[in-house]
Amino acid sequence: MxxxxxxxxxxxxxxxxxxxxxxxxxxxxxxxxxxxxxxxxxxxxxxxxxxxxxxxxxxxxxxxxxxxxxxxxxxxxxxxxxxxxxxxxxxxxxxxxxxxxxxxxxxxxxxxxxxxxxxxxxxxxxxxxxxxxxxxxxxxxxxxxxxxxxxxxxxxxxxxxxxxxxxxxxxKSRKDVVKEDVVDAQILEMQRLEELLKKQEMGEIAQNQWLDGLVFKKMMQIRKDALKAEAIALNQQDKSSQxxxxxxxxxxxxxxxxxxxxxxxxxxxxxFTDVEYPPPPISNLKLSADAQVTLRPPPEVSFGPGININGHGYGDADVGRLIRIYDPETGRADNPAENKHRRLMRSQQTDSLDRDRKPDVDTRDRINNILTYGPLHALKDEERDLIWKFRYYLLRDKRALTKFVKSVGWGDPMEVRQAAPLLDRWAEIDVDDALELLGKQFDHPVVRGYAVERLKKADDEELLSYLLQLVQALKYEAAGEGDDSSLARFLISRAANSFSLGNFFHWYLMVEISDTSNDQAPQHRELFAKVEYDFMFELEKTPSGVQNRTLLKRQGELLTILAKISKDIRFDRNSRPQKISKLKKLLADPKNELLSFDPLPLPLDPSVLITGIHAQDATVLKSSLLPMVLNFRTSTNSSYPIIFKTGDDLRQDQLVIQIIALMDRLLRKENLDLKLTPYRILATSTSAGAFQFIPSMSLAAACTKYRGSLLAYLRANNPDETAPLGVRKEAMDAYIKSCAGYCVITYLLGVGDRHLDNLLISPSGQFFHVDFGYILGRDPKPLAPQMKICREMIEGMGGQTVQAQSRDSVSGGGQGMGVGSGGGAGAGGGRDGAVVPNPNYIAFKEHCFTAFSTLRKSSSLLLNLFSLMQEANIPDIRVEREAAVRRERGAEGL
Missing domain, CATH: 2.60.40.150 (C2 domain)
Incomplete structure (x- = not known):
């Protein structure tokens, strides 16, 4: 078309x-x-x-x-x-x-x-x-x-x-057609000439002044003759009404x-396009499940004799006579009468009475129930009034602060004057609650300033875990605050005094600035550009600021050269071996200065100083975008391999890896090391990025190489004849824990499109996921399971059940255990033994339960992080921004 x-x-x-x-x-x-x-x-x-x-x-x-x-x-x-x-x-x-x-x-x-x-x-x-x-x-x-x-x-x-x-x-009849052939021919000729004249006026036919004048005179004569002929034919055709x-x-x-x-x-x-008017408002009245509402009977309406209602008889039982009238006041966000009542109840005269007010037993239970609400739970009007009424009683409970902030009408100056002093007197809140106060619904400078003061007490490592969301939170600053907000000043100050924070802060801002799509508002790009400018200005004020700014500039130059080489390789039409040869030649070209350069912090990991690239170790992967595998030489003479690719937006993968790294940090705080592999990833623009290369093999390749047995892969890389299943205990323990950890994490994040090619396993037995193109419940496969665990993963543990050793095999000194259904062959076992649950599979389920229970304690933190990403230009969040956080498994399961 x-x-x-x-x-x-x-x-x-x-x-x-x-x-x-x-x-x-x-x-x-x-x-x-x-x-x-x-x-x-x-x-x-x-x-x-x-x-x-x-x-x-x-x-x-x-x-x-x-x-x-x-x-x-x-x-x-x-x-x-x-x-x-x-x-x-x-x-x-x-x-x-x-x-x-x-x-x-x-x-x-x-x-x-x-x-x-x-x-x-x-x-x-x-x-x-x-x-x-x-x-x-x-x-x-x-x-x-x-x-x-x-x-x-x-x-x-x-x-x-x-x-x-x-x-x-x-x-027309046949006789009329024969008589009017001449007339019709004149009319058709006139219409043809008019169409040609219209095309010439539209510029479709070139003009010729001297010839057009002659044609126009002849055309007017033809039109005059055709008009006379048409009038004569019209009168002859309709003689009866002449x-x-x-x-x-x-x-x-x-x-x-x-x-x-x-x-x-x-x-x-x-x-033609019609104006799309917003749908009529829906009532915001929410009734509890056990509420009984009795409606009055419909009024008797007489439509008059012989009037048919909706195509049915007047006496039909199915047809109700209730007239439905749209009320424009239905669904109003605010009720003027209730607003007036709230202002009277929260006036200065009642403040002295509320200082000594304490709830009774039933009220205290209601308040405790409100304090258990998650960050996505909206408070009802009566719940807001209850929190406000006992605000002085709740000053020592840090859980009540966010509920109190939701109860205040921040658009009312009188309420702001009463509520603002209480924030400094409240019990110190946790970081996850502080992140909630930086969300979209809290735009008052007093509230956001209080949240920033709480974030100032977090160390650089903790702040780095939330930096991606804090950059997005800049979009929620109130009009007039913008880049001069307390959050922007705080991030600039901390990033200028820590190169690790400054490195990621710089690249997060650069990606947002380079996003010129329609989903990124122009005012947001201007905001991020102003924050980047202020960051560079503040960076130069520090003792090592000029040197650090030079390092960031060199990082940009390095990534620009790599992006250009990646595009040349991707659009090259030669075979893959020829592309690999061309890549090595480009890396070794002295013009690119990639073989050796002054120590430079790696953008993926600023703690690693790189001094060059091993050109002969570079290769091109078999993928649609043909990513490059580059091996950097570090200042300690070790190697740091990365994968660099262009043509893909890595911000969604970057978000998932950041959440996985945060979950690993939360689990380790509870002394639960699940051997996760949160490899480093960094989006350098909207169409390029790099991530750490972990030596591993996909489950599809491992099963193919070892004849469909993942257990055989583990046994080949970690052999131990004395251990059950012939696999070294540390390797099997790492495999079981990592499988449990990623099963829970992918369930909570709603990761989709899982297959054996994006499930990887390292030689040490650590299992992990890659390629997070579908998250938050989206999946291209119909009826996809919520828990991402496949038969091959269970087979690597030895199966769900094993065959217990018989007495003969025990007395004969046999060792090891045979694998039951779902497992491969073991080191030997009795054939007459009973089928019992596999201890490895039992340990796997126990680790899943422990991981879920541990992460459940931090549900508010995870939900708040996703709430701050609502306006981010990430595909699976952009589809439905308001419901993106609610689709996250944490909103339901945690």
Whole structure:
């Protein structure tokens, strides 16, 4: 299908409707004396006295049988040889306000000394026509139009108009067809020439001045002849009503007139688009599950005898007689009466009474129940009033602060004056609650400033765990605060005094600045650019600021060169071995200066200083985007391999790895090391990035190489004949723990699109996931399981069940255990033993339970981190921003 460029009518919100009245064509026959004897007033009409009398034209827009504008008319003009106005009329309405049924009603008025009985004016309709402004394809009509004039009728503009601009041809008999062949040929020739003239005016046919003049004269003669022939054929065709349309019964023959008009031309077609109004509000009244609501019976309404309701009989039982009326006040966010009541209850006079107020037993239980609500739970009005009433009693409970902030009307200056001093007196909150106060719903500077003061007590390592979300939280600053907010000043200050923080802060900002998509608001790009500028300005004030800024600049140069090489390799049409050879050649090119350079902090891990790249160790992976595997040489003469790729936005993977690293940190705090592998990843732009390369093998490759057995892979890389299943105990323990950890984490994050190619295992037995293209419950596979565990993973543990050793094998000194269903062959075992649960599988389930229970304690922290990412330009969050956090498993399971 060819590309079709068009504009929408709603975009023309400043362009008014215009129409040019060009000329009137037709022939008027003299009135017989017999008619003048019956109608003596006709002899005084201007058009009957002179064939080129002064007429004027009015234009008006109608829609749905109703006028939309007042009529506008042409100026007074005298005619000599033809009635040619050549005048543009401007109608008082814009194209964006036109409905799809808009029509242009054009009436030509004749002057008469006798007043018209209907209009009481000295003007009678000479004729009228009605033309729709949008065609059948809802495309705005443009250019020259030739409209049929209906004599002695004013244009009505109705939906079923009696003055259409085009009259469809009537069905003809064979005799009529034979007689009118000549007439039809003249009319078709005239229409063909008019189409060619319209194309020339639109610029589709080149102009030739001397030839166009001759053609135009000939065309006018053809039009004049065709008009006469059409009028004659019209009168011959309808002999029965020959005199009816003009002067009344028996008063004269029909006359044929056309008026030429011109509509504005646009560069592209203009398609009608209606205004999308927001849906009517839905009541925000929320009833509890056990609430019993008794509605009054519907009123008795009498519709009158013989009226059929909804196509059913009046006495049908299914048809209710309840009339539903939309109430515009339904669904109001605020009730004026309740607002007034709240202001009175929270006035200064009640403040002294609330200081010593203490709840009773039932009220205390209700308050404790409110304090258990998660960060996504919205408080009801009565719950907000309850927290406010006992705010002094709750000062020592740090859990109540966020609930108290939600209970305050921060738009009311009186409440702000009472609530602001209490924040400093409240018990110190945890970091996860401080992150909640930086969310989208809290935009008051007092609240956000308090949250920043709490974040100042976090060390650099903890702050680095939340830095990605804190950068996104800059978008939620109130209007007028922007880059000069307390959060921006805090991040700039901490990043300027810590190179590790400054490194990631710089690259997080650069990615947001480079995001020029429609999903990134321009004001947000300007905000991040201003914060980056202030960061660089503040960085230079520190003792090592100039040197650090130079290092960040060198990092940018290095990544720019790598991105250019990656694009050259990706778009190269040669085979993969040739691409690898070209990559090594580009890396070794002295112009790129990649073999050896001064020590530079690696952007992925600033604690590692790199001094060059091993060009001969570079390779290209077998992937659609052909990522490069680069081996950096460090200052300690060790190697640090990374994967660099272009053409993909790594911000979603970066978010998932950051959450996995945070979960690993939370689990280690509880002395639970699940051998996770949160490899480092960094998006350097919206279409490029790098991540740490972990020597490993996909489960698909491992099962293929070792004949479908993951256990055989573990046994080959970690052999131990004395251990159960022939696998070294440390390796099996690492495999079981890592499987449990990633099963719980992928469940909580709703990771989708899992297959054996993005499940990896290292030679040491650590299992981990890669490629997080689907998260938060999205999955391209239908009916995908929520817990991501496959048969191959269980088989690597030895299966769900094992076969216990028989007495004969024990007395014979046999060792090891045979694998039951789901497992491979063991080191040996009795055939007569009973099937018992596999201890490894039992340990796997215990680790899953422990990991879930541990992470459940930090549910608020995880939910708050995802809440801060609602406005981030991440695919699976961008799909449905408001519901993205609720789709996260933590909102349900934690």
């Amino acid at each position: 060819e590309a079709f460029s068009f504009a929408t009518s709603s975009a023309l919100n400043e362009v008014t409707v215009h129409v040019r009245i060009d000329r009137l064509d037709g022939h008027q026959k003299p009135i017989p004396y017999s008619v003048l004897l019956k109608r003596p007033d006709l002899r005084h009409r201007a058009s009957n006295i002179n064939a080129h009398s002064e007429l004027y034209v009015t234009a008006q827009i109608w829609a749905d049988s109703k006028p939309l504008t007042v009529p506008v008319q042409t100026r007074y003009r005298t005619f000599k040889n033809a009635r040619i106005w050549n005048e543009w009329l401007s109608l008082p309405v814009t194209y964006s306000n036109l409905p799809a049924t808009a029509q242009l009603a054009i009436t030509v008025w004749d002057l008469s000394p006798a007043e018209d009985t209907e209009t009481n004016l000295h003007a009678v309709p000479f004729g009228g026509t009605t033309i729709p402004l949008f065609d059948k394809d809802n495309t705005l009509q443009k250019g020259r139009q030739r409209c049929r004039i209906h004599r002695f009728k004013a244009a009505d503009g109705l939906s079923s108009t009696t003055t259409p601009w085009v009259i469809p041809p009537a069905r 005199n009816g349309d003009v002067y009344g019964p028996g008063e004269g023959p029909k006359e044929l007139y056309y008026i030429d008009i011109e509509l504005p031309r646009f560069d592209h077609s203009v398609v």
